[in-house]
Amino acid sequence: MALKAGDQSQAAMNGLRDKVLTVDTMNQCVRRVEYAVRGPIVIRALELEQELRQGVKKPFTEVIRANIGDAQAMGQKPITFMRQVLALCVNPELLSSPHFPEDAKRRAERILQACGGHSLGAYSISSGIQLIREDVARYIERRDGGIPSDPTNIFLSTGASDAIVTVLKLLVAGEGRTRTGVLIPIPQYPLYSATIAELDAAQVNYYLDEERAWALDVLELGRALRQARERCRPRALCVINPGNPTGQVQTRECIEAVIRFAFEERLFLLADEVYQDNVYAEGSQFHSFKKVLTEMGPPYATQQELASFHSTSKGYMGECGFRGGYVEVVNMDPEVQQQLQKLMSVRLCPPVPGQALLDTVVSPPAPSDPSFAQFQAEKQAVLADLAAKAKLAERIFNETPGICCNPVQGAMYSFPRVELPQRAVQRAQELGLAPDMFFCMRLLEETGICVVPGSGFGQREGTYHFRMTILPPMEKLRQLLEKLSQFHARFTLEYS
């Protein structure tokens, strides 16, 4: 309650008083948000780097950040064509330079023509530059074997995260037992749990089957849904394919079953497909939810609501810093689609350099273009390297006693299961830490290797994992895997 001005001024003069905004008075939904990929372990990694720079002696000489899918931070080079186009867009004076290939110049001119004032510095319309949305639609059509895509249904975004949050935001309604339930895989990418907490929706976990290479089982979806209906109103089903952190690539049969399930149970589908270019395992192939749904025919093709997300951050380009991405919505109610448009307009527009970059991703050089050969060589080199690193991680982990992992069929993470001795689990509990957090913290302190504990993604009770990217350069990855394997042996011995 407000005091009278006189009393208050007096109180003020007497010195300190409570803040208006404290952890107790703040938004409690925000307070409940957790985001392990940048959580305490990463904060500690930053401190260690700082200490190393200050000359503090450590049992290692560098911190290796294998916690986040950040390819270029790990030394991966940008794709030349993409950066040429971007530089030309940023500084159009370079269009007269002989040092840029003709196709990069043509592309930059084409993008600039579509920008307000022919500049990346103008706002675009809120759903993104029309020309680029058209290029995205054509990309989707090529990817999906000619199934039509309408640019009207494509909304560019600030990375895929932004679009995922925005679509989830539309879906949240009700309170208590009627509030929106969102089904998410466990293990999951913690953007989902964080957003659900922030929006005060109900998180509904369905478990992926570790014994069957993290397969998605529709029976388990059914179990999760039935139990959830006692406490909330499930309305959305999130699927991550290829999987993050789990690296599985879903079969076409699995996707069909998920779509039938979503349709029968009246769930809005969110398909996180940002790793669609990252498929390594022989026999694995990426199938988009849009394509499968369309090929299943009516009523699925005509009625099942779907939002599919993609990003410039992953794939072979790894342009995380540009925050480019898009969502394609399928069978969305037209009035809701207008609401989506309106909601995006409040933030004005996605970053225009990221939009321009997305254009080069969805519309790479054609075989007749001067940049084609180099582009293809660079792209293939990255993807071949990732495939080799996926195999390497799988092999070394599975050779280590007490560690086992599924093949990394896609995406860019290994999510091995680790056995932790009972005494280590007890010690962790004494410290108030999740056992795999304790393991990962010790790993970081002793080796400089930064990985994220499985508890940050969710896992079956009593199992322990960590997520490690396969992005470090081959030789560094090999050393990292060997160090990690040796550390696990030491750790196990210490607590046995």
Add this chain to the structure above:
Amino acid sequence: MALKAGDQSQAAMNGLRDKVLTVDTMNQCVRRVEYAVRGPIVIRALELEQELRQGVKKPFTEVIRANIGDAQAMGQKPITFMRQVLALCVNPELLSSPHFPEDAKRRAERILQACGGHSLGAYSISSGIQLIREDVARYIERRDGGIPSDPTNIFLSTGASDAIVTVLKLLVAGEGRTRTGVLIPIPQYPLYSATIAELDAAQVNYYLDEERAWALDVLELGRALRQARERCRPRALCVINPGNPTGQVQTRECIEAVIRFAFEERLFLLADEVYQDNVYAEGSQFHSFKKVLTEMGPPYATQQELASFHSTSKGYMGECGFRGGYVEVVNMDPEVQQQLQKLMSVRLCPPVPGQALLDTVVSPPAPSDPSFAQFQAEKQAVLADLAAKAKLAERIFNETPGICCNPVQGAMYSFPRVELPQRAVQRAQELGLAPDMFFCMRLLEETGICVVPGSGFGQREGTYHFRMTILPPMEKLRQLLEKLSQFHARFTLEYS
């Protein structure tokens, strides 16, 4: 409720059914959001542009979008130094080119050194690149006459909008009569009302005084607060200085009074200072809330909580598309500040090209640098041009019978008041439109001029306004003002 699978499949086969997500089942807070700057009038403007391209005859040959502060879309050229640095960062091969000045190269190298993998394509830490936060802190210190700024209190963002939404999000708590009330000026920039609606907080209007050049009156703040306490718990006070859409520049005395008020009434202050470089009127000067608060000494300097926002989109650079910005927090509870950091980490990081651009804004070339002279000339030309256009708009509007406007002391908008004949008001009501929306729609249809009705920003009952940017090039602006003035005369005649 779920039907049994068999029943559902049958229902499905029978044809169409309701969508899962409709305007009735969606998030009703989102549904209530309004954002006039990109509302129906802008959608109509886009349609008209389309029709013009298709050769449809209109009483005008182009649509002039004076609805949004988008300088480069109106033909303003980017600042050369900024784009040179950006191009070098995007494509570091250019560092060996003789066509770039040495200071631009040094700056690009410095930024790249601070990026993961020395690339704009890596994520930064969530609060933004440390080096750039340090440069922002030094900028603030110079701006505020040496008052210290701590980079730890600076968080880079995706334009200022992103930071404003994030801080408001922290502040929202409670329900019904205990829910957070947020005081905002009327007229306001509709990001505020939209965000308050989305977060289901209570909007508390305080009216700026049009008769006194849109001054902020603390008595009016008190009135608004007292009335609001009957229905919510006011916890935050938003101030926009220089004003949007109203263009006033607050005096130091006014800012002091606002700070005292906020302190006494226990309100968290949000100072939207994105137009801090845009001050034109003689005798007007920008004072930052941070500076005034600090100079007021304890208890204000040591206890009043404040968040101050800035952006790369406005000022003399007008780089809206890059979505650069920052917030500096002052006297924020350290635990809350950790929560802010966590919340930002879920979205990973602000766009790195926008961060790099921000660095050039807060740390422009020094007098000894080769780019200094050109940089200064370009900056001064833009600001002088804007000052002249501010005067022109004021003069022509005030010469027009039935239109009057306050001086545009700062920012980049004129917000004139228009008299509308009673019959026009009646006609608008018949059409279900706000009277000034009716006026602006007719203006658009007949002249191609796109401005935003005052009802989108809020105004005193029975008064009518519109917001028009002063960004079109001088000659075009003159024509626009004359056309607008003639249109108002015709419109008044028609409905008299």
